[in-house]
Amino acid sequence: MKIGVIGASGYAGGELLRLLAGHPEFEVSCVTAHSNAGEEITSVHPQLTSYAGQSFSSFKASDFERCELIFLALPHGESAAVIASLSPKAKIVDLGADYRLEDGAKWEKYYGGTHAGTWTYGAPELPGARANIAKSSKVANPGCYATAIALGTAPAAKIADLSDVVVVAASGTTGAGRSAKINLIASEVMGSLTSYKFGGVHQHTPEIEEALTRATGTAAKISFTPILAPMPRGILATITMKLNSAITNEAAHKIYNDAYNGEEFVKVLPLGQMPQTSSVLGSNYVAIQVAVDEHTNRLVVSVAIDNLVKGAAGQAIQNANIICGLPENLGLTGMGLGV
Amino acid sequence: MKIGVIGASGYAGGELLRLLAGHPEFEVSCVTAHSNAGEEITSVHPQLTSYAGQSFSSFKASDFERCELIFLALPHGESAAVIASLSPKAKIVDLGADYRLEDGAKWEKYYGGTHAGTWTYGAPELPGARANIAKSSKVANPGCYATAIALGTAPAAKIADLSDVVVVAASGTTGAGRSAKINLIASEVMGSLTSYKFGGVHQHTPEIEEALTRATGTAAKISFTPILAPMPRGILATITMKLNSAITNEAAHKIYNDAYNGEEFVKVLPLGQMPQTSSVLGSNYVAIQVAVDEHTNRLVVSVAIDNLVKGAAGQAIQNANIICGLPENLGLTGMGLGV
Amino acid sequence: MKIGVIGASGYAGGELLRLLAGHPEFEVSCVTAHSNAGEEITSVHPQLTSYAGQSFSSFKASDFERCELIFLALPHGESAAVIASLSPKAKIVDLGADYRLEDGAKWEKYYGGTHAGTWTYGAPELPGARANIAKSSKVANPGCYATAIALGTAPAAKIADLSDVVVVAASGTTGAGRSAKINLIASEVMGSLTSYKFGGVHQHTPEIEEALTRATGTAAKISFTPILAPMPRGILATITMKLNSAITNEAAHKIYNDAYNGEEFVKVLPLGQMPQTSSVLGSNYVAIQVAVDEHTNRLVVSVAIDNLVKGAAGQAIQNANIICGLPENLGLTGMGLGV
Amino acid sequence: MKIGVIGASGYAGGELLRLLAGHPEFEVSCVTAHSNAGEEITSVHPQLTSYAGQSFSSFKASDFERCELIFLALPHGESAAVIASLSPKAKIVDLGADYRLEDGAKWEKYYGGTHAGTWTYGAPELPGARANIAKSSKVANPGCYATAIALGTAPAAKIADLSDVVVVAASGTTGAGRSAKINLIASEVMGSLTSYKFGGVHQHTPEIEEALTRATGTAAKISFTPILAPMPRGILATITMKLNSAITNEAAHKIYNDAYNGEEFVKVLPLGQMPQTSSVLGSNYVAIQVAVDEHTNRLVVSVAIDNLVKGAAGQAIQNANIICGLPENLGLTGMGLGV
Incomplete structure (x- = not known):
């Protein structure tokens, strides 16, 4: 099955290429980039040795006519124009934010510009989501934090x-x-922690709220503070909510265990073991732990993912597997590096 | 003024020795360690070149008779026995937890063992604290997170x-x-984030609550989740609370600015600039930013300190300066490394 | 094909299990550890989710009778006793040093204790090596630096x-x-570089010299200084030698290119591109660049590997593939993470 | 004594400001930057709290008439034009490369452009250097690697x-x-090692050779390979040379000890202790260890410095102290952070 990747020079695009090289059913056929068009793929992503000799091409819609499945990894706001030129029959997974939100006003508030529309939200493990994805040919891949x-x-x-x-x-x-930004250079980041998009303004906030409201039937509201950590990959999220009533650690743990029972990629760890981002490094797995803070009657949840895999390229392939009717874990069973 | 350091082989002890070497009034006279007694100070702390040729001694109370001021940097639960053998007239700053809590039951719950007692809590910039410290000869130095x-x-x-x-x-x-613990070795920590003491069980919780309640006259309750970050030094704390009523960013910022107006070591950053731990690295400074999350009506605060300086050795010297009637910033004006 | 792993609680053992889980022909049947016997594999290696529910067992020779192929990842000096109890027909790849050296006196000088013997040295890409490995049932897997x-x-x-x-x-x-050693804890290592086994005493020195002498027919002598770097994985080796006569960069590059032409795992990079350890992270690939320093008439070579993969577990599986008559790259085609 | 800093927005400039703030005799009076002119110093260097409220100014020669001593921290090739506009009586320490080399042809080969001239080379601890510096009013501060x-x-x-x-x-x-360059962003650097300026082309090569030839009376030739390490600060240099004749470790160590006997900033460590960059972090100290590799008859030397302090701003202040007739260590006795 021939596939295309549009916008493959960024980190998510590179990770897509890495994972797709090991996918038994998908054959990467077209790879585009914008400013890096014409350059060898390995000059930007030196790790991608199996792509040696291939170059990024500029986007031309006709190149993608042979692709049954297309991944988009473009900057926010650029997907719609590209999609308009693609065959309406193409299966598409968009790693960008353009089609993630239902609420157009929220999109315009958090991203600026015009809302492109709403696609099926590709978070397979959320209640009710998988069946919808399976019926879709266009999927909006969730944000990493989301x-x-x-x-x-x-x-x-x-x-x-x-x-x-x-x-x-x-x-x-x-x-x-x-x-290439000063605040992202290694000298500024290594050995340091700092917060950003501070004060509840991160653009994943409405996405998370919509996803949770849809999945749970409860209106969700979230106060979210992101932090830049001195490591290349990984997200560790700490989530806390008031409990409706007192509950034991074990009972809370069982609820989480039951929720993800049978899920290949979401692992609720045994009580006493904490998620660490290194354990999911390079993999599509999610590690979760939950505890009851009796002192404050709060539930506390810790979640680790690899932002480039489950938070981007891996989940995109998972969604692609679903919409193509393939086993959901195809090409995604590589485990984390651990260290 | 001759001073002593009891328990100087750990990181807080080493940092005390580093800072004390630059203090114009304090002369380090006795330096003890337990398992490293007899070893050269520079074999444990190779950076401490000005101590070359000196060794850690075993603790002997008589050695400390000549010391007007003594710093204790011992494991929790070990201070009382040592203090019992010291002159009651000695000025003492205890970097351990033994005398930090008023509530003995809380001490026993979070630390185990017997509560040693309660000393003046040495957080000079909290409302009402400085004057009490100035009247004290014994000070319990706050925990780093606290x-x-x-x-x-x-x-x-x-x-x-x-x-x-x-x-x-x-x-x-x-x-x-x-x-030397497996979970602390570099292979496990670098490139990874993980939470610990999860579920509201960190021992600084009651200390923070007591300090806030004392300082503000309001009963404070805190849900605290600590995370181990892949960097040697630094704490970045994200704090959030429900606002009593709507307030602007600027108004919230002014309240914080006013609160620390004139404080040498606590810097509320200009709006738009975020605390980063590297900017306080090696220094006694605190960087704070505050924002209103209008979406959730929450106040969000970000705080950066160096856990070994303002979180331990630096604040201990600040307290010592106060109880000795010296300028509070003596020996502590070195700024952070920045990178 | 049933296989066993003896000594799987260390990093090389964990990496073996990770890679073996993706190998289409090898089925992990027995997994032992010494001090961790009885513990769940995922309690030591939380990333190994596919081994959930399995525990390390204590070594019992009879358990390994069903294993056609056995990997040993034991501390130096412990392989011989274990091997003596295994079937002489078993195919074995030893990741330890015990059988790497031909010169017993050198073994005893650098490792202490008694030399166990000499097995085929498993560096498939060195001249003459692959055919010998293919004829062997016992292979000594090279050291990471070597x-x-x-x-x-x-x-x-x-x-x-x-x-x-x-x-x-x-x-x-x-x-x-x-x-768990103090000099390996993250606080000591992060943000720092330091040398160790300083002055030409690293135990891989004779191994490298023997390998090079065997492969090239020239007596090789090496001055080797190892450095501990603040990252979990990866080796970057800088090698320099006097050139016999002046030669261009291009000519030197061609010699290296020709030497590894057709090798799946050894990539001589295009001129101008430098090896970086992140590009081989988690993979069995080797990245090499070469340059002529005209100023000093020296050849300079830069080599990057992942010490746990090509430097240990990956190369062990590569050797196992060869001695089992399988395609050499089976289970090893995963590319580096890149970032 | 009023001083000026020209080009203070880079890392060396920021470090100068940090160290100068603690110098008892130097009063920072003029601080310029090019693209950051008009911005607050703390917006670029947030750690420099004592400069709060001050901004970088654009360079105007008349501003510097009141400065007895001026530090230049400009990009290579820009010093001469600035210096031409300054009073010829001004004491100047140039942190750039423009005046470091005696051989103009080498300057043009390694840096391009026109050679500006040759100033006294400011490496006080090299044989014969200190007296020359003391007689100079213009000093070329050495490169970090050099x-x-x-x-x-x-x-x-x-x-x-x-x-x-x-x-x-x-x-x-x-x-x-x-x-802000892609190859310097944290994602590319963290967890990775890579070489650069590969093949003997680093511009410090002729500087080191001239310095050694001048200091030792022996024509020195050097093959130098630089590596970018995943840490913000620090240089660890490994140096090896053929010994003229066999010598013991102890004898080699004594020669180094004697060479730096009485030097405040250069510490030859006791045998068995290795330099680590963290131990000199933030300080002007140099840590050296030496060993004889008997196997190859080579001397091996390991050297650690902080590239921004002894490798730039700290040594510049050391040189300034010398040319101003002040104690050489004034403002420079802060020890390394250690961790």
């Missing part, structure tokens, strides 16, 4: 107050993209 | 609900001590 | 003086093992 | 062959400047 936070919060709907969820989540630097 | 969190929360008492403060704070690894 | 340095040096035999090779190589901390 | 390598090599002139010195040195990322 993935971690929605998966960590949804099971709590039964026991906690989703109208006042507090989240602090730290991300590795690839979450900020492959972009 | 320092960051109490300073970041106290000014909010006027505008927010301190009965449900949510804090997520990440610390560099020196916060876990100079201890 | 792999990088021998591959980086061997092609130079035609143009440079191998009797005075100077190497400085830096390794990530997993090279030092999963061991 | 400082580490020249100090590590000079004492060996008596026992080793300086005509074929091999050096591999790794630097933290601040050595590459405060510059």
